[in-house]
Amino acid sequence: MLLIHCPYCDETLPELEFTYGGEAHIARPENPADKTDDEWRDFLFIRTNVKGPHFERWRHAHGCGRFFNAVRDTVSDRFLTTYKAGEPRPDLAVLLEDAAKKEPSK
Amino acid sequence: MTHFSALSLLKNALTGQKNWQAQWPDSQPKAEYDVVIVGAGGHGLGAAYYLAKEHGITNVAVIDKGWLGGGNTGRNTTIIRSNYLYDESARLYDHAVDLWEGLSQDLNYNVMFSRRGVLMLAHNVHDVQSFQRHIHSNRLNGVDNRWLTPEEAKEFCPPLNISPNARYPVVGAALQMRAGTARHDAVAWGYARGASQRGVDIIQNCPVTAIRRGPDGAVEGVETAKGFIRAKKVAVSAAGHTSVVMETAGVRMPLESYPLQALVSEPVKPIFPCVVMSNTVHAYISQSDKGELVIGSGTDQYTSYSQRGGLPLIEHTVAAICEIFPIFNRMRMLRKWGGIVDVTPDRSPILGMTPVPGLYVNCGWGTGGFKATPGAAHTLAWTVAKGTPHDINAPFTLDRFRTGRLIDEAAAAAVAH
Ligand SMILES: Cc1cc2nc3c(=O)[nH]c(=O)nc-3n(C[C@H](O)[C@H](O)[C@H](O)COP(=O)(O)OP(=O)(O)OC[C@H]3O[C@@H](n4cnc5c(N)ncnc54)[C@H](O)[C@@H]3O)c2cc1C
Ligand SMILES: [Zn+2]
Numbered sequence: 001m002l003l004i005h006c007p008y009c010d011e012t013l014p015e016l017e018f019t020y021g022g023e024a025h026i027a028r029p030e031n032p033a034d035k036t037d038d039e040w041r042d043f044l045f046i047r048t049n050v051k052g053p054h055f056e057r058w059r060h061a062h063g064c065g066r067f068f069n070a071v072r073d074t075v076s077d078r079f080l081t082t083y084k085a086g087e088p089r090p091d092l093a094v095l096l097e098d099a100a101k102k103e104p105s106k
Numbered sequence: 107m108t109h110f111s112a113l114s115l116l117k118n119a120l121t122g123q124k125n126w127q128a129q130w131p132d133s134q135p136k137a138e139y140d141v142v143i144v145g146a147g148g149h150g151l152g153a154a155y156y157l158a159k160e161h162g163i164t165n166v167a168v169i170d171k172g173w174l175g176g177g178n179t180g181r182n183t184t185i186i187r188s189n190y191l192y193d194e195s196a197r198l199y200d201h202a203v204d205l206w207e208g209l210s211q212d213l214n215y216n217v218m219f220s221r222r223g224v225l226m227l228a229h230n231v232h233d234v235q236s237f238q239r240h241i242h243s244n245r246l247n248g249v250d251n252r253w254l255t256p257e258e259a260k261e262f263c264p265p266l267n268i269s270p271n272a273r274y275p276v277v278g279a280a281l282q283m284r285a286g287t288a289r290h291d292a293v294a295w296g297y298a299r300g301a302s303q304r305g306v307d308i309i310q311n312c313p314v315t316a317i318r319r320g321p322d323g324a325v326e327g328v329e330t331a332k333g334f335i336r337a338k339k340v341a342v343s344a345a346g347h348t349s350v351v352m353e354t355a356g357v358r359m360p361l362e363s364y365p366l367q368a369l370v371s372e373p374v375k376p377i378f379p380c381v382v383m384s385n386t387v388h389a390y391i392s393q394s395d396k397g398e399l400v401i402g403s404g405t406d407q408y409t410s411y412s413q414r415g416g417l418p419l420i421e422h423t424v425a426a427i428c429e430i431f432p433i434f435n436r437m438r439m440l441r442k443w444g445g446i447v448d449v450t451p452d453r454s455p456i457l458g459m460t461p462v463p464g465l466y467v468n469c470g471w472g473t474g475g476f477k478a479t480p481g482a483a484h485t486l487a488w489t490v491a492k493g494t495p496h497d498i499n500a501p502f503t504l505d506r507f508r509t510g511r512l513i514d515e516a517a518a519a520a521v522a523h
Contacts, residue, residue: 001416002408016418020407022362041508045360045451049349051411074363074410 005082006060007068013060021057023047024069025089053080053092071095107303110214129295130302135309138336139167141490142328143343144314144351146170147179148290148476149468150343151297151308152483153490155213158304160484161491166306167337168298169330171313171347175294178345179476181445183368183390183402185381186477187224187285189244189251191518194501195454196247201498202481203284209480215296217288218395224285224381225254225263227430228278233386236518237280244282254279263380265431273429274387287381287392293479317342317355317465325355325464341466341490346411346446348469355462359469360507361448364405365415366473369424369442371434373397387426388419399437401427405447405473415444447472453516457482457502458489466490467504 002015029035029043048054054074059067071080071090080095108114108127118125141157143150146168157163170176186206188199205212206219228234237253244251256268259279268276298308309332316329317340327336344351346363353359378393388404403423406415420442428435450456450470455478457468468486471478485496495503506512 001418015416037508037510041360042358045507046358047349047360047362049359049362049409051347051350051363054409056408072408075412077408077410077412077414 002077002079004058004070004079006063006066007082007084008064008066009060011063013063017060017062019059019061021059021067024055024057051075053096055089057085058082073099107299110216129299130308133167133307133309135167135169135312135330135332135335136307138327139307140165140337141339141341142166142335142337143168143341144317144328145177145343145345145347146174146294146298146308146310147177147343147345148175148293148297148479149179149345149471149483149486150341151175151294151301152479153341153343153468153486154301154306154308155297155304156484156487157491158301158306161487163491164305166301167309167335168301168306169309169312169314169328169335171311171331173310174298174308175291178366178445178447178471179294179479180291181368181443182290182476183392183400184287184290184476185224185285185383185390185392185402185474186219186288187282188249188477189224189226189240189280189282189285190515191240191243192513192515193247194513195515196244196249197498198455198457198481198485198502199478200247200249201485202478205480205484206288209288209293209296213296213300215292215299217292217296219286219288221284221286222380222392223262223281223283224383225259226280227259227274227276227382227384227386228280229274229276229384229386234278237278240518241280249282250284251280251282254281263378263382265378265433266382267430267432274384274426276430285381288476289395290476293476297483314351315354317351319355319462323463325462339464339466339490341468341486343468343486345469345471345475346448348448348467352460352467355460355465357460357462357465359456360451360504361470362409363411363446363448364408365410365412365444366402366405366447367415367419367442367444368400368402369420369439370394370398370400371437371439374399374437377433382430384426384430387430389423389426389430391427391431398440399434401439405449411446413444413446449473451507451516452512452514454513455482455502456504457486457499458495460504
C-alpha cells in the first residue's frame with residue numbers, strides 16, 4: 001500500500017484515505033468555443049501516461065477532503081513530493097536530485 | 107515440425123517422452139522485414155500468424171522486450187465472452203468467439219477453449235437494469251445471453267450464496283453459455299508455433315527503443331537493443347507500454363496504464379463449474395483444469411508501470427469472494443501477480459491505422475483483451491496486409507477521440523470489464 005503525504009494535514013497516511021485524481025496541471029480552456037476538435041481531443045483524452053515521474057492529483061477523501069498534487073515515479077511508485085493545489089509545478093531535476101539523497105515519502 | 111495427434115502422443119509415450127522437439131526457434135533479427143510487430147503477446151503473435159496464413163506475408167518479425175507471452179497474455183484470468191452492449195463491440199468480440207471455437211484445430215495446438223458459461227451477477231437495481239439492457243441488445247445482435255433468477259443462478263453454479271441477507275445479495279444474473287475460458291499460455295505458444303512454422307521470426311529479449319520515420323513521415327523501421335531493423339510496416343501490440351512506444355513515433359495516445367491483479371488458490375478437486383463475474387464488487391472467479399481457483403480483481407486507482415499493484419485490492423476481492431461463496435472461506439491463496447493494462451477513455455480498443463503511414467496499432471484492451479485475441483489479431487492482419495480498415499475493426503479508430511464517435515462501453519457497464 002502506498003503511503004501518501006497530505007500537504008494540508010502535513011501527515012503521511014495510507015493510500016486508503018486518498019482517491020486518485022488523474023494527471024495534474026491540465027488547464028481547462030479559457031475560451032471553450034474557440035477550441036478546435038484536435039484541441040478538445042488533447043484536453044479531454046490525451047494523457048502523458050509517462051513511464052517515470054508523473055505529475056498527478058490526489059484527494060484526501062477520508063481526511064481533510066482537499067485536492068493536492070504529487071509527483072510519483074510510475075516505475076517504482078515512489079512519491080518524489082506532494083504540494084498544494086495552485087502551487088507551481090516543482091522543478092523535476094531538483095526533485096530527482098533530492099530523491100537520490102533521501103526517502104521523501106516519510 | 108511435429109504434427110500433434112493421438113498417434114504422436116502415443117508414440118512419444120512409448121518412447122519415454124524423450125523425442126519431443128522445440129516448437130519454434132529463438133530467432134535473431136535480419137536487417138529487413140516486410141512487417142515488424144512490436145510485442146509478442148497473443149495479439150502480436152496472432153497477427154503474425156494470420157498475416158502468414160491468410161495473406162501470404164511471411165517475411166515478418168515479432169519482437170518482444172521479454173519472453174513471448176510474458177505480458178498480459180500470460181497474466182490474465184482467461185475469461186472469454188462477447189456480451190458487450192454496442193453493435194461495434196458485439197461484432198468484434200463475437201468474431202473472436204467464432205474463431206476461438208475452431209482455434210485448437212486451426213493451430214493444431216490445444217488452447218483448451220472451454221465453453222463453460224459466464225455468469226454475471228446482479229446485486230442491485232442498477233445492475234438488473236443494465237444487464238437486462240445488455241441482454242436485449244445482445245439478442246438483437248445475435249449474441250447469446252439470458253437472464254436467470256437467483257434460484258436458477260444457484261442451480262447453474264451451486265457454490266453461490268443467494269441468501270437475501272448477504273452483504274452483496276444476488277438479485278439475478280446474466281448467463282452467456284457460449285462464453286468460457288482458454289489456456290492463456292497455450293494461446294501464445296500455439297500462435298508462435300503456427301507463425302514460426304510459416305517463416306515468421308520471433309525475437310525475444312529485444313526491447314524496441316524507437317520507431318524510426320523517414321523525411322516523408324512514413325515508417326522506416328524500428329531501433330532495437332539488437333540494432334536497427336528496417337520495415338515499411340510496423341504494428342504495435344505492446345499493451346501497457348503502447349503509449350511509450352507510440353510516443354517515439356510522435357503519436358500521443360489516449361491511454362493510461364494501470365496495474366491489474368489476479369491470484370490463485372491452492373489446487374482442489376473440481377468444485378466450480380463455470381465463470382462468475384461480479385462487476386459491482388469487482389471479483390471474477392473460475393477454476394483452472396489444475397484445480398486452482400483463479401480470481402481477478404479491479405485495477406488499482408493510480409496509473410503505474412510497476413507490474414505489482416497494492417494489497418488493499420486483493421483484500422477487497424477476496425473478501426467479496428468469501429461473501430458470495432462462503433464455501434471458499436478457508437481456502438489458501440498461493441500466488442498473486444499484476445499486469446499493466448492500457449485503458450482508453452471509452453474502454454474500447456484502438457485497432458488499425460494511425461496517422462503515420464505504415465504504422466498500425468492494436469491496443470487499449472484494458473482489463474479485457476484476452477477474449478478478443480483471435481478476432482483482433484485476425485482483423486489487424488487484414489488491415490496491415492491491405493492497408494485499409496477491416497469491416498469489423500473500422501469503428502475502433504484512433505480518430506474517434508477527435509470526432510467524438512466513442513464506443514462507450516465504459517458508460518454502458520459503469521465499471522471495468
Ligand atoms: C490480471 C489480469 C487479468 C485479466 N483478465 C482478463 C480476462 O479474464 N479476460 C480478458 O479478456 N482479458 C483479461 N485481461 C486483459 C488481457 O490480458 C489483455 O488485454 C491481453 O492479454 C492483451 O494482449 P496483448 O497481446 O495485447 O498484450 P501482452 O500480452 O501484454 O503483450 C504485449 C507485449 O509487448 C511487449 N512490449 C512492451 N513494450 C515493448 C517494447 N518497447 N519492445 C518490445 N516489446 C515490448 C511486452 O513485453 C509484452 O510481451 C487481464 C489482464 C490482467 C493483467
Ligand atoms: Zn489532508
